[in-house]
Amino acid sequence: MEKITYQLGVGAVNLSEKSKRYVEEVLRTNRLSYGPFSQRFEKVMAQAHDCKVAVFVNSGTSALQIAVMALREKYGWQDGDEIICPAVTFVASSNVILQANLKPVFVDVDSRYYNIDPTLIERAITPRTRGIMVVHLFGQTAEMDVILEIARKYNLRIIEDSCETMFAKYKGRSTGSFGDVSCFSTYACHVICTGVGGLAMTKDEEMGILLRSLANHGRDSIYMSIDDDKTDDAGKLGMIMERRFNFIRMGYSYRATEMEAAIGLAQVEDIDRNIPIRRGFARFLLEKLSRWEKYIQLPATMEGAEHSFMMFPIVVKDVRLKRERLTLFLEENNIETRYMLPLLNQPFYKEMYGQDVEEKFPVAKWINTNGFYIGCHPDLTQAELDYIVAKFEEFFVEFERNR
Numbered sequence: 001m002e003k004i005t006y007q008l009g010v011g012a013v014n015l016s017e018k019s020k021r022y023v024e025e026v027l028r029t030n031r032l033s034y035g036p037f038s039q040r041f042e043k044v045m046a047q048a049h050d051c052k053v054a055v056f057v058n059s060g061t062s063a064l065q066i067a068v069m070a071l072r073e074k075y076g077w078q079d080g081d082e083i084i085c086p087a088v089t090f091v092a093s094s095n096v097i098l099q100a101n102l103k104p105v106f107v108d109v110d111s112r113y114y115n116i117d118p119t120l121i122e123r124a125i126t127p128r129t130r131g132i133m134v135v136h137l138f139g140q141t142a143e144m145d146v147i148l149e150i151a152r153k154y155n156l157r158i159i160e161d162s163c164e165t166m167f168a169k170y171k172g173r174s175t176g177s178f179g180d181v182s183c184f185s186t187y188a189c190h191v192i193c194t195g196v197g198g199l200a201m202t203k204d205e206e207m208g209i210l211l212r213s214l215a216n217h218g219r220d221s222i223y224m225s226i227d228d229d230k231t232d233d234a235g236k237l238g239m240i241m242e243r244r245f246n247f248i249r250m251g252y253s254y255r256a257t258e259m260e261a262a263i264g265l266a267q268v269e270d271i272d273r274n275i276p277i278r279r280g281f282a283r284f285l286l287e288k289l290s291r292w293e294k295y296i297q298l299p300a301t302m303e304g305a306e307h308s309f310m311m312f313p314i315v316v317k318d319v320r321l322k323r324e325r326l327t328l329f330l331e332e333n334n335i336e337t338r339y340m341l342p343l344l345n346q347p348f349y350k351e352m353y354g355q356d357v358e359e360k361f362p363v364a365k366w367i368n369t370n371g372f373y374i375g376c377h378p379d380l381t382q383a384e385l386d387y388i389v390a391k392f393e394e395f396f397v398e399f400e401r402n403r
């Protein structure tokens with residue numbers, strides 16, 4: 001098969017005509033700050049994930065940060081209180097815990113599905129545990145029924161870091177609908193991509209007000225949008241004027257613009273041309289790559305779960321085969337790869353928790369050493385998928401010949 005000369009990325013951006021039309025509408029109306037597109041985007045995203053309120057912000061990390069700070073304020077968490085967090089995730093999940101002066105307590109992940117291993121959570125709970133940061137990696141929801149049971153038993157709050165998982169279900173319930181607050185990212189390569197962006201969602205309307213205030217410098221909720229002082233009622237206007245520049249907590253400036261919301265809204269409206277295609281591509285790769293399962297572990301979907309395949313994770317199983325040999329071969333053939341979210345072996349984490357921190361988390365260590373992912377997004381073509389499969393074959397045939 002002829003070599004593809006452009007990169008098959010782990011994600012792609014390909015803006016639809018509808019996205020462009022919506023952005024043009026934003027430009028035509030000169031309304032860039034929080035307005036109708038942001039409101040529509042928030043509404044459809046909240047509905048799709050069984051939440052009442054969504055707050056659109058400038059990144060998934062910002063969403064996580066206001067989620068942690070909102071829970072900290074509501075439940076009176078103190079410096080040094082503990083939040084359980086998986087030992088494999090993107091750095092932002094645990095960074096936001098640290099940035100809030102809380103302590104992440106790491107728990108190893110499951111070796112088949114890669115999310116937090118619920119059987120290990122209880123032994124990590126101490127009198128200072130306040131919550132669990134559940135991360136739904138690669139497009140699959142964590143084992144929420146067991147996790148919710150533990151949270152109930154120990155009165156813990158749940159933050160869902162669903163930055164990588166949208167429009168997925170677990171046992172009939174939507175990802176993002178289990179926790180006190182759930183957070184999503186719309187950064188490049190994510191299921192919905194607005195360039196930068198994120199959402200914090202909740203079923204609790206009061207929590208929604210708190211989240212929006214935190215994203216708007218800690219402002220009084222009487223004035224969250226430039227439309228909020230448009231009223232003919234003089235009494236009301238006077239009250240708004242009095243309070244609209246009140247900051248009642250220390251917040252952040254995490255607002256996004258109407259342009260990102262317009263791009264996001266168009267994508268959600270066309271979600272049927274996204275998720276089913278990802279699932280179909282994943283099925284194809286699973287079927288074709290299954291011949292090499294003695295060497296690599298392919299992604300699996302938990303019973304009762306639906307996977308939205310933000311990407312296609314692979315772990316090298318055969319110790320004779322170094323991950324780097326395979327990923328270098330793929331990259332040389334223009335198939336982009338990324339390591340599977342190493343966290344505890346990051347230089348900064350090793351400095352903080354000790355050079356041998358990974359030793360306490362054997363599955364995380366195994367994934368950090370052997371895991372990587374490739375793209376599984378709707379902009380791939382069938383010919384490109386065939387090429388990916390052919391390159392795996394070429395690699396393993398050669399590997400077997402030289403053994």
Ligand SMILES: Cc1ncc(COP(=O)(O)O)c(C=O)c1O
Binds near residue numbers: 060062
């Ligand atoms: C699991 C997880 N959490 C948080 C984030 C942070 O999202 P953002 O890059 O939008 O800040 C990401 C981003 O890739 C992620 O994968």
